[in-house]
Amino acid sequence: MEFCPNCGSMLMPEKGKIKCSCGYTKSLSKNDLIEQYKFKGEKNKDIEIIVTDNLDKALPTTRITCYKCGGTKGYWWSVQTRSADESTTNFIRCAKCGNTWRS
């Protein structure tokens, strides 16, 4: 995990970059992504799903209230987790700021 040199926030992976809510971004090569996040992804399924899910595909939209930017349009998708209970987890991504969370 890396932290933002500008504001110290935790950096989140997004589309081959890591980015901070303050606007700082850092490009990652595919190998960097795998090196830095694969191990973590195995321990934390949420992170892995966000990194590997194809966020460019068309996703259904839903009405949301983003807790970061107050945006009202969001995309959602569901993921079959590989945990023992095999439950489905729904994720929501804010269309305005890209904030992603579990619904």
Ligand SMILES: [Zn+2]
């Ligand atoms: Zn920052």
Ligand SMILES: [Zn+2]
């Ligand atoms: Zn937002």
